[in-house]
Amino acid sequence: MSGLRRILGGPLDLPLERDGSGRFLPWIVALMVYIAALALAGMMALHGAAERWQAALAGTLTVELPPGDAARDDAVLAVLRATPGVRRADLLDKAATVKLLEPWLGAGLDPGDLDLPRLIDLRTDGGAGFDEAALATRLAAAAPEARLDDHHRWVDPLLRTALAAEILGASIVLLVGAAAVLSIVFATRTGLAIHQGAIEVLHLIGARDTYIARQFQWQALRLGLRGGLLGLAAGGLTLAGFAAAGRSPSLAGMAAGLPRLALTPLGWTALALLLPGAGLVALVTARVTVLRSLARMP
Amino acid sequence: MVRFDNVGMRYGAGREVLRDITMRLAPGGFYFLTGPSGAGKSSLLKLIYLAERPSRGLITLFGHDLATTPRRELPALRRKIGVVFQDFRLIPHLSALDNVALPLRVAGLRGERVRNNVAELLRWVGLADHLDARPATLSGGQQQRVAIARAVVSRPSLLLADEPTGNVDERGAERLLRLFVELNRQGTTIVIATHSESLIRRFPHTRLHLEGGELTTTMQLQAEYQ
Numbered sequence: 001m002s003g004l005r006r007i008l009g010g011p012l013d014l015p016l017e018r019d020g021s022g023r024f025l026p027w028i029v030a031l032m033v034y035i036a037a038l039a040l041a042g043m044m045a046l047h048g049a050a051e052r053w054q055a056a057l058a059g060t061l062t063v064e065l066p067p068g069d070a071a072r073d074d075a076v077l078a079v080l081r082a083t084p085g086v087r088r089a090d091l092l093d094k095a096a097t098v099k100l101l102e103p104w105l106g107a108g109l110d111p112g113d114l115d116l117p118r119l120i121d122l123r124t125d126g127g128a129g130f131d132e133a134a135l136a137t138r139l140a141a142a143a144p145e146a147r148l149d150d151h152h153r154w155v156d157p158l159l160r161t162a163l164a165a166e167i168l169g170a171s172i173v174l175l176v177g178a179a180a181v182l183s184i185v186f187a188t189r190t191g192l193a194i195h196q197g198a199i200e201v202l203h204l205i206g207a208r209d210t211y212i213a214r215q216f217q218w219q220a221l222r223l224g225l226r227g228g229l230l231g232l233a234a235g236g237l238t239l240a241g242f243a244a245a246g247r248s249p250s251l252a253g254m255a256a257g258l259p260r261l262a263l264t265p266l267g268w269t270a271l272a273l274l275l276p277g278a279g280l281v282a283l284v285t286a287r288v289t290v291l292r293s294l295a296r297m298p
Numbered sequence: 299m300v301r302f303d304n305v306g307m308r309y310g311a312g313r314e315v316l317r318d319i320t321m322r323l324a325p326g327g328f329y330f331l332t333g334p335s336g337a338g339k340s341s342l343l344k345l346i347y348l349a350e351r352p353s354r355g356l357i358t359l360f361g362h363d364l365a366t367t368p369r370r371e372l373p374a375l376r377r378k379i380g381v382v383f384q385d386f387r388l389i390p391h392l393s394a395l396d397n398v399a400l401p402l403r404v405a406g407l408r409g410e411r412v413r414n415n416v417a418e419l420l421r422w423v424g425l426a427d428h429l430d431a432r433p434a435t436l437s438g439g440q441q442q443r444v445a446i447a448r449a450v451v452s453r454p455s456l457l458l459a460d461e462p463t464g465n466v467d468e469r470g471a472e473r474l475l476r477l478f479v480e481l482n483r484q485g486t487t488i489v490i491a492t493h494s495e496s497l498i499r500r501f502p503h504t505r506l507h508l509e510g511g512e513l514t515t516t517m518q519l520q521a522e523y524q
Contacts, residue, residue, distance in 0.1 A: 013400065015391040198389045204349055205448075206377035207404035208370075298351050298372075 013202060014195045014212075016219040021190035025183060025220075029227025029282065030234070032180040033274050036173045037235030040274070043169035044267045050162040057151050059087075061132070063120040063139065064147040072143055073118055079142045080122060085130025088123040177281065184224070184285040188216055192293050203297055213290040217283045224282025228275040235271065239263065299325045299456060299487055300346055305355030307341055315341045316511045319355070323489065325455070328482045330498045331491040333508035339491040340384065342508065343458050346489065347381045348372055360455070377405055380449030380486075382459035386441045388433040394420060394444045395429040401452040419447045423477075439466050446474070450481060457481060459490045463497060471497055 016022065063080065065073060073091060080089035092100075097116050124130040132150060139146050192199065202212055243263075263271070300323035307316040316338045323329060331339050344350040345357060348364075357364045359375055367375070380401075388397045399416045417429055423443040425431075433441050442462065449457060459478070463471035471494065479501060482488045492498060498505070507515035 013389065013392065013396075013403070018391075197387065200349075201387050201389060202400070202404060204347060204376060204381060205401045205404060206373045208373045211404055295369075298348060 014191075014198055014215050016191055016195070016215060019191060019194045021194055022187045022219065022223045025187045025223045025282075026227035026230065028183045029180055029224055029278050030231035032176045032183075033228045033231025033278050034235045034238075036176045037232060037271050037274055038238065039169045039172040039176070040271060041235075041239050041263060041267065043166045043173075044263060044270065046162045046165050046169070048264075050159055050166075053155060053158060053162075057155055059124045059130075060151065061122040061124065062149045062151070063089075063122055064149060065118045065120070065143060066145050067115055067118055073120075076139065076143050076146060077120065079138055080120065080135070083130075083135050083138060085124050086122060086135075087125055088121075090121045092119040092121060180278070180281060181285050184220055184282050185289050187223075188220065188286045188289040189293070191216060191219075192290065199294075200297075203294070209291055209294040212294060213287045216290045217287040220282040220286030221279050225275065225279040228278030231278070232271065232275050235274075239271075299323050299327075299360060301356075301358040302345075303356040303358075305345065305352045305357060307338075307345060307350060308353045309350075314353070314511060316345070316352075319513050321506060321513060323456075323487060325487055326482070326485055327487050328479070328501070328503045329487075329489045329506055330501075330503045331489055331506045331508065332493060332495075332498065334493065337508040338511040339493075339508055340460055341511075343381075343460050343489065343491055346456070347379050347458055348376055373404075377401065377452060378455045380452065380454035380457045382442075382445050382449045382457070382462050384460040384462075384464065386433075386445040388441055388444055388448075390433055393430045393432060394425060394436065394440075397433065397444055398447045398451050400448060405452065416447075416451060419451055420444070423447050439470055442466065442474075446477070450486075454486060456487045456489070459488075461491055461493075463492060463494055468497075472500070475501055 063076065065076060077089055077091060080086055094116060097119055100119075101116075132148075136148050139148055199212055300321075302319045302321045305316060305319040306314050308314045319342065331342060333339050341350065345352055346359070348359075351364075360378060362371070362375060389400070392400070395413070395416055398420060399412060402412050402416070417426075420426060420429055423446060425440060425443055425447070428436060428440060431440075433444065436444065446459075446462070449459070457478070462474055462478075466474060475490075475497060478488050478490065505515065506513060
């Protein structure tokens with residue numbers, strides 16, 4: 001019966017499963033997929049945080065005025081409200097201004113102790129109807145001492161840092177992929193060396209290179225998927241642990257200010273794609289390696 | 299069927315092991331390739347079964363000039379050639395049946411009919427009770443019969459055998475040669491490399507004799523008896 005099963009196209013002509021050349025491949029692929037999963041999750045979390053930061057600040061500006069001139073403040077407010085594209089312009093009272101300083105100066109500050117500037121919270125429609133340069137010109141005409149702050153001064157470095165971290169994450173994924181490819185190439189070449197005699201026989205009785213390559217590629221696919229599944233499961237558990245830690249009141253303080261690692265369904269889908277990705281990389285790498293090696297035969 | 303014109307061959311940068319070989323093998327012919335050890339018999343066979351390429355000269359196989367035949371077309375040519383290797387070269391982890399079925403598998407044939415044909419062939423060579431035996435469990439003579447069955451299973455146009463009688467006694471060798479003669483009667487061109495003079499005198503053949511990598515004699519000889 002075993003012979004019949006073989007003839008019907010089941011097992012391989014080459015005993016690749018038993019030769020040991022791919023014994024460690026699933027573990028290597030598992031580690032690679034695990035690292036890639038964490039790097040990808042980090043990238044997606046940072047990207048989400050950067051988008052939230054940008055969205056939160058989109059269409060908001062602050063006008064800062066020296067204190068002590070209520071008539072000028074009203075004039076500036078009138079100019080702002082008359083500017084096309086401006087939805088709202090609200091003068092913050094002293095209490096609200098003091099509240100903004102609480103993180104740095106602490107609570108219980110008496111507004112009378114400091115000569116605080118007056119702040120105007122400006123909301124625009126964020127569309128093409130708003131011209132920030134034109135507003136700056138009009139503001140300078142109404143109150144030359146006014147300062148318009150569009151928040152880019154402190155948001156831009158944050159966004160640049162987030163972008164750098166995303167590029168770093170993508171580089172890690174690429175490096176991990178390259179390391180996985182090298183591991184598969186090494187395992188495949190070992191298999192080719194172990195089975196050189198049998199491969200020569202197959203070649204000489206008329207097997208096409210693709211027939212021989214197919215045996216290696218399906219074996220690599222099996223090992224790649226096995227490793228991918230293991231790495232993805234470990235990665236998923238780690239990320240779920242991070243997400244749970246972020247929700248825990250006792251641990252939330254430690255993670256304050258860090259991007260949340262809780263992934264969206266799209267994020268989980270992207271991570272799940274690492275599994276077929278690992279299988280596909282293993283399959284294609286093994287196939288190319290074998291075909292390149294066989295091309296040297298007559 | 300096979301044509302060599304001024305063919306030379308060397309392994310790597312070594313000396314030429316074959317020099318200025320010019321010969322024709324006709325369809326349906328029966329050839330003994332003779333010569334002392336190291337004369338180049340195995341190298342000549344390797345050129346015919348496309349395991350090596352010539353370093354110079356022209357080889358035409360089944361009407362294809364090998365110098366201009368694309369590599370992708372060579373497997374189809376190899377499938378027309380059956381080879382009995384000197385060391386059999388059976389695949390150790392496959393059963394006798396699977397080893398013999400291998401040429402059919404690589405040609406894309408599968409199924410119960412293939413198995414039946416292969417089993418029938420193994421019965422013909424006297425291995426009906428060893429279909430599922432691994433090569434390591436078979437004797438030298440049994441392994442040789444598996445190798446012969448593998449070489450003929452796809453009904454090749456050309457059968458090459460490198461020292462096929464080296465592992466069997468004289469009676470076994472004669473029985474083997476009669477098998478080759480039978481295949482030859484059915485239309486297969488046979489080329490047998492051997493240095494057993496006593497054996498080849500008993501069979502009708504054309505003799506190709508190699509000395510020091512050169513083809514020195516090509517003669518048609520009659521059998522002492524048939």
